[in-house]
Amino acid sequence: MSLHAYKDSKLPLVLLYDSEYMIRSVFALLANQTAKASVMETANLATANNLCQTNAFELIIIGMGQEHEEKHFIELIRNGMTLTDKSVPIVVMTSAITEELLYELKSLNVTDILLKPTRVKAIHDVFLRNIN
Amino acid sequence: MIAAPIPHDEDKRLQALRALLILDTPPEERFNRITAFAAFEFDVPIVLLSLIDDDRQWCKSTFGTDFCSSSRDISFCGHAILQDQIMVIEDAAQDVRFHDNPLVIGEPHIRFYAGAQLVLPTGEAVGSFCLIDRKPRTLDENDLSILSTLRQMVVTELVANRDKSIGQ
Numbered sequence: 001m002s003l004h005a006y007k008d009s010k011l012p013l014v015l016l017y018d019s020e021y022m023i024r025s026v027f028a029l030l031a032n033q034t035a036k037a038s039v040m041e042t043a044n045l046a047t048a049n050n051l052c053q054t055n056a057f058e059l060i061i062i063g064m065g066q067e068h069e070e071k072h073f074i075e076l077i078r079n080g081m082t083l084t085d086k087s088v089p090i091v092v093m094t095s096a097i098t099e100e101l102l103y104e105l106k107s108l109n110v111t112d113i114l115l116k117p118t119r120v121k122a123i124h125d126v127f128l129r130n131i132n
Numbered sequence: 133m134i135a136a137p138i139p140h141d142e143d144k145r146l147q148a149l150r151a152l153l154i155l156d157t158p159p160e161e162r163f164n165r166i167t168a169f170a171a172f173e174f175d176v177p178i179v180l181l182s183l184i185d186d187d188r189q190w191c192k193s194t195f196g197t198d199f200c201s202s203s204r205d206i207s208f209c210g211h212a213i214l215q216d217q218i219m220v221i222e223d224a225a226q227d228v229r230f231h232d233n234p235l236v237i238g239e240p241h242i243r244f245y246a247g248a249q250l251v252l253p254t255g256e257a258v259g260s261f262c263l264i265d266r267k268p269r270t271l272d273e274n275d276l277s278i279l280s281t282l283r284q285m286v287v288t289e290l291v292a293n294r295d296k297s298i299g300q
Contacts, residue, residue: 026285119172121275
């Protein structure tokens with residue numbers, strides 16, 4: 001499990017779940033250095049779920065795996081089964097988008113979809129759009 | 133061409149660089165993944181993690197080139213270590229310091245350069261993490277923040293190497 005948190009109660013709290021170490025590390029450090037957000041990041045879906053049970057995030061960024069098992073995690077959030085507000089903006093990063101997946105993500109009220117490989121700058125842009 | 137000037141704390145700087153025990157060591161994944169990431173993030177063909185020794189520039193990690201070292205006086209990074217801010221040369225062909233530099237008029241034909249100085253926690257600037265393109269470019273404020281973040285990751289790894297060596 002990898003989890004780094006730069007927690008500052010005055011800043012918006014963001015959860016970043018993704019398998020890519022560099023994406024997670026660079027975005028978390030960038031948000032911390034520019035004092036724009038506190039980012040909790042993990043590559044483990046169970047950890048992401050646990051974090052949502054104990055923290056009220058203002059933005060959640062999810063890197064979708066091949067099996068799309070993250071959809072259940074999004075359902076939990078949207079059904080109010082976590083401490084995070086069920087209307088929280090959710091950004092999904094995925095390496096491929098089918099019509100079926102697009103429909104499912106839309107029905108889960110996903111705010112933005114980014115294609116992988118994703119640049120940190122693109123994540124930063126959607127972060128600014130959704131937080132400000 | 134204007135040769136890279138020598139910093140006022142050169143002896144202390146070189147001492148700090150050599151204490152890292154990293155000069156002339158083989159490539160390492162922990163640095164290579166940062167240079168490769170930067171190349172993708174900024175869409176540049178060349179990225180260097182360059183350290184400035186007394187008379188040469190030596191690269192611990194490179195992306196997109198076999199370039200490993202050059203004399204210090206022609207190095208861009210020799211200039212970058214003297215700047216508090218990230219040194220951005222949008223078009224080297226238009227810059228009096230670099231327009232006739234051998235690295236501009238010959239391989240690797242540098243036109244764009246952005247170098248973030250690598251400053252150790254003790255204050256010495258030992259090198260530069262730099263992006264290079266063969267065409268003129270600009271960086272916006274967010275780009276500079278991301279480059280600065282990557283620079284910080286490099287410094288963390290450099291110091292970790294030194295601290296590990298001291299602990300052994």
